[in-house]
Amino acid sequence: MAYDPAQLPGLEARLDAELRRADPEAILARAVEVFPQGLALVSSFGAESAVLLHMAAQVRPDLPILFLDTGMLFAQTLDYRRALTARLGLTDVRDLRPAFADLATADPRSDLWRTSTDACCEVRKVLPLERGLEGFGAWITGRKRFHGGDRLSLPVVESAEGRIKFNPLANWDKSDLDAYMERHALPPHPLVEHGYPSLGCWPCTQPVEAGQDVRAGRWAGSEKTECGIHVARTPGAVNDLGGDI
Numbered sequence: 001m002a003y004d005p006a007q008l009p010g011l012e013a014r015l016d017a018e019l020r021r022a023d024p025e026a027i028l029a030r031a032v033e034v035f036p037q038g039l040a041l042v043s044s045f046g047a048e049s050a051v052l053l054h055m056a057a058q059v060r061p062d063l064p065i066l067f068l069d070t071g072m073l074f075a076q077t078l079d080y081r082r083a084l085t086a087r088l089g090l091t092d093v094r095d096l097r098p099a100f101a102d103l104a105t106a107d108p109r110s111d112l113w114r115t116s117t118d119a120c121c122e123v124r125k126v127l128p129l130e131r132g133l134e135g136f137g138a139w140i141t142g143r144k145r146f147h148g149g150d151r152l153s154l155p156v157v158e159s160a161e162g163r164i165k166f167n168p169l170a171n172w173d174k175s176d177l178d179a180y181m182e183r184h185a186l187p188p189h190p191l192v193e194h195g196y197p198s199l200g201c202w203p204c205t206q207p208v209e210a211g212q213d214v215r216a217g218r219w220a221g222s223e224k225t226e227c228g229i230h231v232a233r234t235p236g237a238v239n240d241l242g243g244d245i
């Protein structure tokens with residue numbers, strides 16, 4: 001059954017009830033079935049991204065993949081984005097970059113992260129994604145419950161800003177991801193072996209010690225734990241919570 005916008009109220013609850021115990025591959029297949037058009041996958045090409053990207057490539061290699069190139073990413077992430085795209089045969093990876101006008105106004109010296117990480121994420125992540133999602137009725141994220149925090153109660157299907165969001169890996173833990181990577185001989189992000197289990201922008205990402213939470217190196221030393229792209233927008237407000245992509 002394809003998506004009918006008139007069905008949106010309640011559609012996410014019906015899909016969540018149907019898919020909450022389904023395998024990630026089945027969730028992806030259902031997402032593509034319900035949204036044959038207007039579906040995108042948002043990926044950071046980070047430490048665990050290869051799993052979901054590989055699954056998507058099996059279902060629909062031409063699925064639009066939205067990649068937030070904040071201008072502050074590690075060079076290794078940009079290299080990994082290129083290599084993994086080629087390796088998986090993904091044909092529609094789109095780089096979402098901050099608008100020049102926004103940077104000129106809000107972050108002309110590229111140092112906004114020093115004084116306001118929320119404002120920096122707004123310009124470099126939230127607004128570019130908002131623009132990138134225009135025309136899409138649904139998107140797929142790579143968030144998982146085992147990352148903790150607000151993600152502990154993550155549903156498999158939810159809605160926000162008039163769009164359906166699928167979280168196919170919500171139920172998976174680290175061992176599931178590792179087993180999938182090994183089974184399909186997927187290349188790890190080059191910084192994982194240097195102690196980065198979660199990767200974002202270089203100014204805001206540190207390696208973690210053994211035994212620390214996966215996301216302990218993100219905005220370490222501050223109360224910020226998320227970038228803001230998964231929070232309902234309040235006009236005029238800067239989001240201070242959010243999620244991985």
Ligand code: SF4
Binds near residue numbers: 113118121200
């Ligand atoms: S993670 Fe850091 S550098 Fe990246 S957009 Fe957010 S505040 Fe800016």
